[in-house]
Amino acid sequence: MKNLKKEDVIEQLATGQMSRRQFNQSLMALGATMVMMPMGSRSAFAASDDHPTVFTWEGWDVPELHQPYLAKHGESPNIAIFGDEEEAFAKMRAGFKVDLTQPCTYKVPIWKDAGILEPIDTSRLSTWDDIIPSLKTIPGTFEGSNQYFFPTDWGLTSVLYRADLAPEYVDNESWGMLWDPKYKGRLSMADSLIDGVMVAAIYIGAKDPFNMTDEEMAKTRAALKEQLPLMRYYWTSPADIEQALASGELVATSAWNSSYAALKKEGFDVRYSSPKEGAMTWVCGFCLMSDHDPAKLDRIYDYLDAYASVESGVFALTEYGYGHGNIHAFAKVEQDSPGLLKELGYSVNVDETLNAGIFQAPMGNEPALQAMFEEVKAGM
């Protein structure tokens, strides 16, 4: 094929001089070029190879949450996003290599049993002593002196509702709001075992929601079935419920702190309830993956320290309304903007908030729960 210049091609095309074969040839060359292109420029989209890869939730990847790392190394690490831990687990099982992941506590035991985690050397962390002590001893996250989990984020799962649309609940908050037939078709709950099915378990008064007896399981199923016709949908992304609450499509839903903070900021009359049965407390943080690159360990620990720094904590609290692992972040927020913590639903004494909720724990017999939930959703 002759070497064609762009101008020649256009002119030949315009004047009709280009034969069909020539045209096809140039199209083919273009096609081949397009196919090759991503390979050459892939590195342009990611940080350089010296940085560790962090596998995390959307929103926790922002540079504001690792400023000290950015200051020290000039750029952010490589970030990959997952929608939930099950997706992350499936990807890693299929061969995706990452250095750090950011799951929540109830997933740590199964990941550890799958052999993909390695203990974290806490002596290499300068922030380890600043972490809220009660977060370091959550069952399943450590084994003897081996710490498999670095707690950095926590928050609540509770009922978020429009106080102007359901004023009767303002002084009578409970999980039962999500079972109120008065708001049929305007309620929602998370499409998840831990934030959905466990809510039903708490609602029916299971003694240990995370390890239910057969009788409690049957009651939970009945409660979910009763709730199904009242549901608008089961939500999978906070954006769904934030928009729906804003428009009045939903009156009440289970939610995380960030949705409350976002809607409050927009000026909606929403309340983040303290249900009388108890809200759920979740804790998320970092795990060191067993196939991490040992050459990057220094930067891995730098990243963990950066994420656990006071300034990251202040950002997480003020922007997302999430709790942070670093205990000093709370004092800093209280000092900078008095009253804000209370407005976000936190006590100044952090342990008070932590202990008020029901700690999310690994669920016994997860496959049976999932099968049950699928059946209920299918109307059975």
Added chain:
Amino acid sequence: MSRSATSSKTVGLAIRRRFLASEALRGFSLLSPTLLAMVFGLAMPLLVLFTLSFWLQDYVDFIKTFSWKNYSDFFAKPIYGMILIKSIKISGMVTLATVLLAYPMAYFIAFRIKANKLVWLILITVPFWTSYLLRVFAWKVMLGYNGVVNSGLKSIGLISEPLEFLLYNPTAVTLTLAHAWAAFAILPIYVSLEKIDRSLLEAARDLGENAFMTFVRVTLPLSMPGVIAASLLVFIPTVGDYVTPSLVGGPSGIMIGNIIQSMFGKAFNWPLGAAISVMVMLTVTAMVCVFLWGTHRFRRRVA
């Protein structure tokens, strides 16, 4: 050293001679890029899926011994069969709606448009230049609580409260899928209509058939290959769709694809997910066979 070089040269020559002599070999090597893509991209994954469906999941590991348990589970628990039947119903409705809506459009372009047919065809594909996801979200905007339909009806005073039954049910799934797959129905039907010899239509009219009967007895049977292709192109992929039901389906609109996805994700039971996938494939194959047999009989009867 030199002897081995010579012998490797003779071996090379022998291979070359064999290669040139065998027509089949040359044929396969010509085919090889496609063949390799088919083997590694289609046959191997299917084989993996098939094998996986006979294993069992044990917490985080697979039990790699042969077992029928996943298949017996599929039949023992009513949920899978029920959702599969629901998916087939939804896809059937989608196929019907798509073909019924696509046929007049294809007919119009094939018979009524004289100039610039290509422009019309391109215009039909314009909505498909946007992503599939975007089109699904567009329906969310149309049917949503504060969506186009609701606010429209509200502003002309027909309703005072937004209608809630528009979104998050099987009807919304059907509507969205029918729109999303329209181009896949229009184009094959158009091609088969375009190929019809116009003199046959004139002959039918000359022999005294009215316009309607001409359509029923000549145009429709001759365009059946396009209708069949369109039906299959829409039906087969929509049975397993999971994005649309998860976005606009709500609790009542979930389909078998959502169950399979949850088996490979949340429920973490890959073997059962594989078994369900195999069952879906078998069911769809059986349905397509029945459909082809039925249309074959129909064509024989009409023609």
